[in-house]
Structure formats: C-alpha cells, structure tokens
Amino acid sequence: MKPFNFIKAAGGTQTVKQKKRTGRFIAGGTNLVDLMKKHIEQPEELIDISGSVPASIGKKAAGIRIGAMARNSVVATNPDIIAAYPLLSKAILAGASPQIRNMASTGGNMLQRTRCPYFYDPTLPCNKRNPGTGCSALTGDNRMSAIVGWSENCVAVHPSDMCVALAALDANVIITGKDQLTKTIPFKNFHRLPGNTPEQDNNLPADALITAVEIPGNAFQKNCFYLKLRDRDSYAFALISVAAALHLNGTTIVSARLASGGVAHKPWRWYSVEQFLEGKQANAQVFQQAATLVQKEIKTLPHNVYKATMLQGAIEVALQNCLNA
Numbered sequence: 001m002k003p004f005n006f007i008k009a010a011g012g013t014q015t016v017k018q019k020k021r022t023g024r025f026i027a028g029g030t031n032l033v034d035l036m037k038k039h040i041e042q043p044e045e046l047i048d049i050s051g052s053v054p055a056s057i058g059k060k061a062a063g064i065r066i067g068a069m070a071r072n073s074v075v076a077t078n079p080d081i082i083a084a085y086p087l088l089s090k091a092i093l094a095g096a097s098p099q100i101r102n103m104a105s106t107g108g109n110m111l112q113r114t115r116c117p118y119f120y121d122p123t124l125p126c127n128k129r130n131p132g133t134g135c136s137a138l139t140g141d142n143r144m145s146a147i148v149g150w151s152e153n154c155v156a157v158h159p160s161d162m163c164v165a166l167a168a169l170d171a172n173v174i175i176t177g178k179d180q181l182t183k184t185i186p187f188k189n190f191h192r193l194p195g196n197t198p199e200q201d202n203n204l205p206a207d208a209l210i211t212a213v214e215i216p217g218n219a220f221q222k223n224c225f226y227l228k229l230r231d232r233d234s235y236a237f238a239l240i241s242v243a244a245a246l247h248l249n250g251t252t253i254v255s256a257r258l259a260s261g262g263v264a265h266k267p268w269r270w271y272s273v274e275q276f277l278e279g280k281q282a283n284a285q286v287f288q289q290a291a292t293l294v295q296k297e298i299k300t301l302p303h304n305v306y307k308a309t310m311l312q313g314a315i316e317v318a319l320q321n322c323l324n325a
C-alpha cells in the first residue's frame with residue numbers, strides 16, 4: 001500500500017474545504033482500504049469523517065433522514081426504519097456480513113465500487129480503472145455482468161443491496177459541495193450508466209461530501225419484500241436482486257415499486273412493470289404477466305443469458321412474497 005497522510009475531518013462545511021483532489025474521505029473503510037491494498041486507489045491523504053459527518057437517524061415531517069455515517073447495521077435495526085421502511089432494513093440485512101455491516105456507512109455503501117473481477121486485476125484492461133484500455137468483461141467472463149443499460153465500454157453492475165431499496169423508495173441524497181453549499185440529488189439520478197465515461201460511477205460532484213439520505217413517507221410497510229439470488233447464501237453479491245413493494249386497497253394494487261440489483265451499472269427501476277401493476281388485482285396471474293415485461297428492456301451477454309429467466313422468476317416470486325410479508 002502506498003504511504004498516505006491520515007487526518008480527522010474538521011467537521012461541518014470545513015470538511016469539504018479540507019479535501020484535496022488527491023485525497024479521499026474514509027468512512028468505514030470496508031471498500032476503500034481493499035482498493036488501496038490492490039493499488040486501485042492510491043490517495044495521498046485520508047480524511048476520517050467518522051466523528052464529524054452525522055450518524056443519526058431522525059424522523060422528519062415528510063419522511064426520515066439518515067446521516068451518511070449511520071452504519072448499515074444501525075440503520076437496518078432502527079425501530080423507525082423497521083416500522084416505516086422495512087424494505088430498506090430487509091435489503092441491508094441481505095448484504096455482506098454482520099461484521100461488515102457494523103463498519104459500513106450509508107454514504108460509503110452508495111459509493112462502493114463495482115465487484116467486476118477485471119476492475120480488481122491491474123494486469124488486465126479495464127475502462128473503469130484505466131480509461132481507454134478496453135473492457136475485459138465484454139468479451140471475457142461476463143457471467144455476473146449487466147443485462148440492461150450497459151455500453152461496450154463497461155458492462156459492470158453496481159453491487160449494493162441497500163441502494164436497490166433506496167431507489168425503490170424514491171430517496172434523496174443530501175450533499176455538501178466544494179462550494180460549501182447543500183444540494184439534493186434525487187436517488188434515481190445519483191448513480192449513472194457507463195456510456196462513454198465508465199470511470200464515473202455516479203453524479204456526485206468532485207470532492208463533494210454526502211451528509212445524509214432522506215426518504216419520503218410511503219404506504220409500503222405491509223407488503224414489501226427483498227429477494228436476493230446469489231452463488232451462496234451469505235457473504236456474496238447479488239446475481240439478481242429485487243426490491244418489491246405494493247400499496248394495496250383490499251386486493252387492488254394502488255401503487256407499486258420495483259427495483260433490481262445485479263442487472264445494471266446503477267440500481268434499476270422497472271417503471272413499466274410498476275405502471276402495469278397499478279390498478280390491477282394482486283394475484284399470481286397478474287404478477288406473472290407483469291414479470292414478462294422486463295424482457296423488452298433486457299440485452300444479455302454471452303455468459304449471462306441465464307439472468308433473463310432468473311430475473312423474470314425473481315420478480316414474480318418477490319411480488320408474491322409481498323402478499324405474505
């Protein structure tokens with residue numbers, strides 16, 4: 001690992017002033033330190049934000065605010081989150097391991113980098129790690145790669161479980177920019193597709209600090225489910241995940257939310273399926289019809305054709321489980 005300075009964040013808006021382009025904020029360190037060990041990240045300075053960026057979780061008039069330093073385990077077990085946003089709790093608990101969730105922060109989880117194996121292997125071309133060198137996964141092992149929204153420059157997927165629920169719940173990301181001004185980025189615009197600049201995972205401005213995530217109130221408490229399909233039952237990233245939530249009036253679907261992980265460079269909302277479901281009866285036949293709609297959006301790669309069938313089945317099962325939640 002390359003030597004680096006380690007300093008404590010000054011706190012407040014001073015923290016963003018402290019950060020140089022060659023420095024990095026460090027929260028739980030569960031992704032950044034691994035990247036530093038592999039020389040993929042080589043910051044000259046680490047700014048420890050653990051004591052200064054908010055870690056509190058507080059109700060607001062129109063929802064809830066989660067501090068960016070709130071640890072994943074704390075968010076998942078918070079009584080207000082469990083009561084009003086059980087989908088978020090379920091998604092977080094499907095990720096990583098208890099030890100990692102104890103360290104991982106809300107902001108760091110959103111900014112964790114892809115798990116594409118070529119990204120972690122500096123001996124092989126990777127446009128995300130080294131722009132312009134090519135995408136090894138496009139013609140190599142793309143079994144875990146994207147099936148929607150990819151470009152020939154990058155077929156990686158975003159690895160987070162938590163973010164799939166935040167996408168489904170229409171969260172907002174609160175940031176402080178280098179200009180020390182507070183801005184809000186709708187979650188759906190936070191992560192990005194690879195296009196011609198796969199080195200950029202998201203739309204967070206350079207040197208900006210995430211301070212919190214806000215989630216509006218919703219009516220999805222009773223009928224929601226997070227389904228994660230993976231190679232082993234724990235400590236593995238999603239091949240496919242589905243965050244599903246239904247607001248029911250009797251057996252009629254008033255509104256639906258459906259998002260997936262393991263399918264794209266960003267958490268992916270299935271808007272066409274949500275629209276199809278609204279106003280329909282919540283039953284197996286409708287869920288089966290709804291799940292087929294995703295096929296129109298999918299473009300598989302040679303080694304991940306299986307994901308098309310797996311996704312359709314996962315959506316059906318997740319919707320059905322919303323009724324048994």
Ligand SMILES: Cc1cc2nc3c(=O)[nH]c(=O)nc-3n(C[C@H](O)[C@H](O)[C@H](O)COP(=O)(O)OP(=O)(O)OC[C@H]3O[C@@H](n4cnc5c(N)ncnc54)[C@H](O)[C@@H]3O)c2cc1C
Nearest residue numbers: 027028029030031032095096104105107108109160161210
């Ligand atoms: C073995 C293993 C298995 C895992 N399995 C899963 C899984 O199944 N599902 C899943 O979702 N995740 C999984 N993870 C990933 C884990 O959830 C992330 O590593 C973690 O959420 C990152 O949070 P952190 O606080 O440790 O971030 P850090 O490593 O501290 O930081 C990550 C990045 O975010 C930046 N950053 C952090 N906080 C802020 C902020 N407030 N503002 C601006 N920049 C910031 C840092 O500069 C860095 O670039 C796994 C990790 C490991 C090691």
Ligand code: SF4
Nearest residue numbers: 116126135154155156
């Ligand atoms: S998919 Fe993206 S991260 Fe993976 S090798 Fe291609 S460019 Fe790199």
